[in-house]
Amino acid sequence: MLLVAIALVAIAGAAGAVLLRLASDHGGPQPGLQIALLDWIILGYILSGLVAWWRRPDSRFGPLMIAGGFATMLACLSSADSALLFTVGQTFDLVPFAVFLHVFLAFPSGRLRGGTERALVVATYVIAVGLELVGLMLGGFDPDNVLAIASDPELAADLFQVQLGLLAAAAVAGLVVLALRRHREGRALRRSVSVLVDSFALALVMIAALLLMAAFELQSSLFLPVQRATFFAIGLAPIAFLFALLDARLARASVGDLLLELQAEPAPADLRAPIARALNDPSLTLAYWLPQYMAWTDQEGRPITLPDGEADRVATLVQREGEHLAALIHDRSLVDEPELLDSVTAAAGIALENGRLQAELKARLDELQGSRGRVIEAGQKERKRLERNLHDGAQQRLIALSLELGRLSDRMPQDPEAQARIARAKEEIAVSLDELRAVARGLHPAVLSAHGLAVALESLAATSPVPVRLSVTADGRFDESIEVAAYYVVSESLANVAKHAQAASATVAVARLNGDLVVEIVDDGVGGADSELGSGLRGLADRVEALGGRLRVWTPHGGGTRVRAEMPCA
Numbered sequence: 001m002l003l004v005a006i007a008l009v010a011i012a013g014a015a016g017a018v019l020l021r022l023a024s025d026h027g028g029p030q031p032g033l034q035i036a037l038l039d040w041i042i043l044g045y046i047l048s049g050l051v052a053w054w055r056r057p058d059s060r061f062g063p064l065m066i067a068g069g070f071a072t073m074l075a076c077l078s079s080a081d082s083a084l085l086f087t088v089g090q091t092f093d094l095v096p097f098a099v100f101l102h103v104f105l106a107f108p109s110g111r112l113r114g115g116t117e118r119a120l121v122v123a124t125y126v127i128a129v130g131l132e133l134v135g136l137m138l139g140g141f142d143p144d145n146v147l148a149i150a151s152d153p154e155l156a157a158d159l160f161q162v163q164l165g166l167l168a169a170a171a172v173a174g175l176v177v178l179a180l181r182r183h184r185e186g187r188a189l190r191r192s193v194s195v196l197v198d199s200f201a202l203a204l205v206m207i208a209a210l211l212l213m214a215a216f217e218l219q220s221s222l223f224l225p226v227q228r229a230t231f232f233a234i235g236l237a238p239i240a241f242l243f244a245l246l247d248a249r250l251a252r253a254s255v256g257d258l259l260l261e262l263q264a265e266p267a268p269a270d271l272r273a274p275i276a277r278a279l280n281d282p283s284l285t286l287a288y289w290l291p292q293y294m295a296w297t298d299q300e301g302r303p304i305t306l307p308d309g310e311a312d313r314v315a316t317l318v319q320r321e322g323e324h325l326a327a328l329i330h331d332r333s334l335v336d337e338p339e340l341l342d343s344v345t346a347a348a349g350i351a352l353e354n355g356r357l358q359a360e361l362k363a364r365l366d367e368l369q370g371s372r373g374r375v376i377e378a379g380q381k382e383r384k385r386l387e388r389n390l391h392d393g394a395q396q397r398l399i400a401l402s403l404e405l406g407r408l409s410d411r412m413p414q415d416p417e418a419q420a421r422i423a424r425a426k427e428e429i430a431v432s433l434d435e436l437r438a439v440a441r442g443l444h445p446a447v448l449s450a451h452g453l454a455v456a457l458e459s460l461a462a463t464s465p466v467p468v469r470l471s472v473t474a475d476g477r478f479d480e481s482i483e484v485a486a487y488y489v490v491s492e493s494l495a496n497v498a499k500h501a502q503a504a505s506a507t508v509a510v511a512r513l514n515g516d517l518v519v520e521i522v523d524d525g526v527g528g529a530d531s532e533l534g535s536g537l538r539g540l541a542d543r544v545e546a547l548g549g550r551l552r553v554w555t556p557h558g559g560g561t562r563v564r565a566e567m568p569c570a
Helices: 002-023 031-055 061-079 083-091 095-106 114-137 153-185 191-215 223-253 255-262 272-279 332-336 338-347 349-411 416-443 446-451 453-463 480-501 535-546
Strands: 285-290 295-297 313-320 323-331 468-472 506-513 516-523 550-554 562-568
Touching (some): 031 061, 031 223, 083 114, 191 223, 272 285, 313 332, 313 338, 323 338, 332 338, 446 453, 453 480, 453 506, 480 506, 480 535, 535 550
Parallel strands (some): 468 506
Antiparallel strands (some): 516 562
16 A cells, blocks of 8 residues: 555656646756656656556665656746745655666665765765755755845855766766676676666766766756656666566566476486576576585585685575585675576476486595505505505514524534525525515515506516517606506406417507507407406406596406506596
């Protein structure tokens, strides 16, 4: 009812302004056109403000637009012949310019952004009202105004010129604020919103020009056309606002296209693209809430941080049964279209649930891969520790024991039986040392850590029972985990060739290819190897895959075996 009452008052006030202007002695030339332009502003701002208030009761923008219309209506009273009405109208004569500046800067929420904008708007109101009252008290505008307490029309006229100049400067400052905002935030996503903001800028330019012409008393033949063009430009803003509302409704109608696209078979793998089209925001990204991790992730399951709401990006949460489901990270301008956001999130709810499940699956796979990598890394560290303990402990003790037996043998040259037994003991120690060294090499090849992959592979090829042709074209050192995996791929493969392949020769090639370290072992044996049957090849595959690589085996019966490992090393 309040909105209806305001609309009726606006219509009655606009009609009264027409009658007042036509009957006034202050009507000026072509009063009909002048009052038509004023009604264009009054009705445009009040009715558009009522629509904005009705659609978004929690926003101050609608009441601000209504205030602009009523301020213009009160300013029309300056045409009245009554001294009281004239004084009221003259008091509000320049207030509409301050209200319009407030409206332009407060779009779209109705709230000003930051202390600078608030200070500018407050100063504009003070200039528009305060200096006007001082001029009236000095007897300016009309000596019969009811506020006149002195008679100094010349001082009042000078003050009025200063007032007009300051208001023109405020309009220019507002234009600068809009320009800086455009530079900082970029052009609005929707064309209708861009047109609206451009209409604000045009109105400020025209207001500044009109006020400067009046301040410098440029009462030429151009003044009246500029005044009317300014009134027309000011009245364009509410029309552009209604156009923006209509455009938003048309955008919500496109949600049907989004539903059809999401229900297609197969459903789109990338949900971001159709939702971005529906919202007309190509920069949109999606985040999914994974409750078991208590974290947001992207579509690939990677952790992501939602914007804090202070930047140009905003997150709109999508919930189901009171629980977080997903978040749309979009341009801030979409906050002013809550109906569109609600429609899109409702339409995409089921698809987003499926997307969340996929993100959760990928996150679990990443966690599994990471866990497998950590297990292998921990095993490798333990292997290095055991190899070092064997080298520094058991091997050194056996060597010391062999030396001690040698000294003991030197002390008993006349005892052939003791000499023979000591010799056999030293032989056993030598065999044990060889076995310990073999075990140590199996645990961790010390030559790999000391001299690199190429030297370690040369050692393997030299000790292989099967002749090996070795080709290493990958220069330099790699990450230790990569070198260890490559070493064991070659070691296990050559061991399999010696045990099972009945091969006459084997070839080992190591190269860097497209950011991967590629290790390939080929033999000319009987074939038949299976990575799923033997624990050795399966273990190698696990080690390679834990590093983000891939192990493949080609083994036709009677055609030899080819083992190829590819591991990222960029």
